[in-house]
Amino acid sequence: MDHPSLIADHGLIGDLQTAALVSTDGTIDWFCSPRFDSPSVFAKLLDPGGGHCRVRPVQEPYTSRQFYFPGTAVLITRFMTKLGTGEVIDFMRPVHAPHATPGHRLIRMIRCVRGHIEFSVDVVPRFDYGRRPHTTTVTDDGALFDSGLSALTLHAVREPGDAQLAHIHVIEGGVYGSVALEAGQVRGFMFESDGGEPRSIRVTEIEKVFEDTVRYWRDWLNRSTYRGRWREMVERSAITLKLLTYAPTGAMVAAPTTSLPEQIGGERNWDYRYTWVRDASLAVSSLLAMGFTDEAIAFAQWLRERHLRGDGRLKIMYRVDGSSDLLEESFTHWSGYRGSVPVRIGNSASDQLQLDVYGELLDAVYQADRRGAEVGQEGWKALAGLLDWLAENWDQPEEGIWETREGKADFTYGRLMSWVAFDRGIRLATANGRPCALDSWRHERDRVYEQIWEHGWNPLKQAFVQRYGSDSLDASLLRMADVGFITPSDPCWRATLTGIEKDLVTDSLVYRYDPRVSPDGLRGNEGTFSLCTFGYVTALARAGYLEKARLTFEKMLTYANHVGLYAEEIGPTGEQLGNFPQAFTHLALIDAALTLDSAIGDGAHREAEPPLTARYR
Template sequence: MARIEDLAVIGDLQTAALVDTGGSLDWLCLPRFDSPACFAALLDTEAAGRWLLAPASGGRCTSRRYRGDTLVLETEWVTPEGTVRVVDLMPLRGRYPDVVRVVEGVSGEVPMRGELTIRFDYGRVVPWVRRHGARLQALAGPDALWLSTPAPLAGHDRSTVSEFTVRAGDRVPFVLTWTPGHHDAPPEVDAERALAETLAGWETWVAAGERVGGRWADAVTRSLITLRALTHAPTGGIVAAVTTSLPEQPGGPRNWDYRYSWLRDSTYTLQALLAAGHTAEAAAWRRWLLRVVAGDPADLQIMYAVDGTRRLPELELDWLAGWAGSTPVRTGNGAAGQLQLDVVGEVLDGLHLARAAGLGAADDAWDLQCALVEHLEHQWQQPDSGLWEQRGEPRHFVHSKVMAWVAFDRMVRGAREHDLPGPVEHWEQVRDTIHAQVMDQGVQDGRLTQSYGSTELDAALLLVPRVGFLPTDHPVVVATVEAVERELTRDGLVLRYRPESSGDGLPGTEGVFLACSFWLVDALAGIGRRADAEALFERLLGCASDLGLLSEEWDPDAGRQLGNTPQAFSHFGLVVSAVQLAEGRHARSDHPVGTARAGHPRLP
């Protein structure tokens, strides 16, 4: 089974696939990020579906890389017989999604082997495979996959096998296309043309932004490409990760489905996109946000499917063994029904930033914002499940209260800075009441605590100066940052919280949370410890894979990645930390970070 850091992502801005270092495509959901997987070997064995394309002798590749600033993957093997390269990509989608794999002979004569094992519905459904002229069709109910290749194909043990030899200069294409089961055969795809257009598409997108991050610009660009790959282009929604159920502890039960759009994660990603001048994608996100939160504010959820679907029932797939035996494997996410008070603050913070960056008319979202904050006024004093979606009893989480303060603060500022209507004095009064309550009930021994009446810490407290609740040099901020660094780290990296204090009843522990560690970078820089911030940032770059990809967590004992991948939260943190360090300043969440595009001046 592949290590999480062995997984490379390719995608078409509507879904994504994961390819390991042995040339096996082990995860792909079609036609959308959250559709059932047709290759699910990542969460079981190869019998759950995969697509291997590698030298017949097998083994880990010699090297791999993305071609320039694109999402086109090149995997190379140097064998005793010669050198061969496999180029993997998902063309930017036309009518149907495609996976293109091109075998390139570099030197010598290398025997190759392909094994295509299609299993629809997360490994559960074996399709009917038949020939349609020169193409192969795998059909089962609502799904069909069509394979085109000049290479020889043969059926073996409910898989399709291809054995051939590639010589220097040879190029052998494979194209796999999904259609609904009731559709006719899709048009043929020219692999070479698809490769050229995909390279050009990614290069054009990168060039449309700005190169930011100073000496870390390469890492920032790769993170921005990854965030773009997690974007569902037709709707503007951004998924938290490509995968479900990659564990926070190998063999443990903390396995969740991250193939949905969290309002919180998406809002943070907006800041990263604006940092590099990608205003079109930020504007698409804003339109997505306004659509999904429209309606009764009482029905606001913390997450949605990329098309805005609200019902995300959590199910367990008991026929899958899980990554490294980590069960249960889950689809859907029960946290969608939780009360998390911070989400309204994050939404209003994001809309305030979008308005400041000129992404929409000053008042086109204002009625919705007024409705949200009016509803929050009746909720903010309730306990909730908090940023980390803890499944124990609700509590009065300090971060949640701080974000309620943010909601009212951004409404006050929005009304005054953009001349928008509203009960500004009343909003100010509620904002100040929340602030006073947090400082009275959320501070112990001169530092912020995870929840009222608790002495526990929470990494989300590192965000308090970022949202402007307290200045970076405030004694409570300094004491909190130092306490988190001292008491909530393992090997210098940050835990979200102490799992034993979560109250969720789940056994085991988890790795350090990479996004939280980037927050500590920002906080250390904010309190004047720039050298320590840079050292931690460099350490975090070392947690990325050889392709620059980050998952959700890191196991400092085993030195490997944990959790769903690639993780938007982690890559957002990398971008913002790099830009802040490069510019030598501490950014506020409501101020655009980095160099703004023409027509969108950066705020002070």
């Protein structure tokens, strides 16, 4: 009997333009093509009829294990039966084209390791989120699935002299078959997303692509400067962030999935297959701290284009190609992950005002500049234009970092990051002698600073609070010391940490906020937010609470799935919730590990310069 895969039962593969999720039972049950934000081809994760590709042993019972080929994004699922052991090796070769490519190749190598084993193969595509029918044509060399607007070709991987695909039959547009292997034999198939006639592919050809893919990921990872205590987890997080990058533009999606719920059966189901300026800026900063500069340069160029084509301000999110049409709609024909509806595509939060994005962007640019990726003339003009807009517009209500649908408010975090934007802009201008409205920026920076202390600090609560005039706490403010607004040893900061621990922390896991105290316009609750938990680690380490920080970090590592990936949240029973894998979580893991390594010392990790907070002490 088939059981729906859990969110955490997956590994991620991709080619830097799109990605796929592969479950521990050998099923690809999420794949969009040709881009992250394109309609799905396989989407069983959201509905039993959403389409899938499954490879698993015919003989039962069997057990399976899944892991990444070391230092790569090549995923291996091993199956053990009484008669033999086999494995499915899934990967996509990274595509570094200057423009989007229509064709994407997803390869599934099937190998028998010991004894003999027979695998069943089901290929059941469902185009356009299961809304568009297709025709299926089977040949001796594979199969063509054609929906008219898009197509998927299955090319058989085999050796000369092999018989045609064994036991193939077609049911409702899906192809079903099997392949029997002896120890040492390799077969499989390759999907190609731009159609074309099926062709037979030699095993040696696929093995060459495998070797090239392994070499790509290891060459990229060798650029990392991280040599700290948690190298395996940090490098896995870096690879995950890279997998979420759209190479033709340098944009990074928040996650490759949509509508994986923050509460099982709830309505907090969102489409994250887009580029949030905030998330991508923070991710770029994390990669920069590990020595990866190319990603920062590419993202900066993409952002410059958004400014040149905009109205002076930034939208909070875009599609990976830079367009901003993210009309939100809900499906009625899909049942959702474990009955969690609605299933949404698009995201209406794209029209919200969120002031913090300017701070995350300017801080990322500042960090890049410190590490040698200097801002060019056109880039500087774009940044200066953004800060001039912010100088006129920061002092107004907004929707805030968490994209609540309760209405606008004076969020302290939005003001905090406005201060960061001005501060980093001033530093860039003075260090590099760039023309700008420096006096205006300084004036606005100081106004924001004074306003936060006057209205963001609640003397009765003895903490900085979520929004002006409230007594509710918010985990986003864990970044206050990290960005240099307040010293980690300041009594007000330590009191805020104490308040957050009291109101939002449960067994080291951190909630974003308490919706009972701070209504967000949505029904139900959510899990603890993994970004915030790792941010709590960073804040504790900065404040000198190293034992608590390290214990919290080590406990958080136990919530990773079997291949080191995290969704957005963790539910009451420890299950992964929300879209998966989540860039926010993995960038925060990197930051926490680097901060802890630096604080603990022993030469585990040293930044090129001391962190900003060190200069405020």
